[in-house]
Amino acid sequence: MRVPFSAVRLRHWMLVRAVTDEELASRIGRSVFSVGGYRRGRINPPLPTVRALAEALEVAPSDLMDLDSPASATSHSATV
Template sequence: MDTKTRFGLRLKAIRKEKKLTQEELATRIGRSVDAVSNIERGRSLPNFVTVEQLSQALNVPLKTLFDFDEAPISRRRAQLVEELQSITRELSDDTLELAVEQIRVLARKRTSAG
């Protein structure tokens, strides 16, 4: 998966985590909804000024926008991983610990069945 696609998926996950619509984000950065949509779909890669504006509008460090796995994975898997990361950021430590244990059980069942 190319950088544009990965960046777009990451941006979308962060935007959703912040409970913003594309319209709200577009307004915050002074760009069109189409521009935000094209970035999120990996059709265009923003310039550095826009990346800085996205970072400020989403209230995240610049590096967070580029915090995606470098291993080649499918688009669907990338979306699922981003969604999982987004969900887990909202969990308390105790609930997150429980979620990790559940995922470990699923992983063990998958490995033993494989």
């Protein structure tokens, strides 16, 4: 299942929390390259990584997701 991850929301929360790619990578145990890919929207992280990002930024996982995206609508309708 594709997670409706939002790079825009990740960038927002990183800015709000004043967290760099390096700091976030260290907090979640991923490479700086991976975090940069998530932040730029080039890499779609799996759900466990979204949870780790959310925990590191002290937000809910849903705060890092685009729940209005077509992918989430498809996922939601499949579960209804």
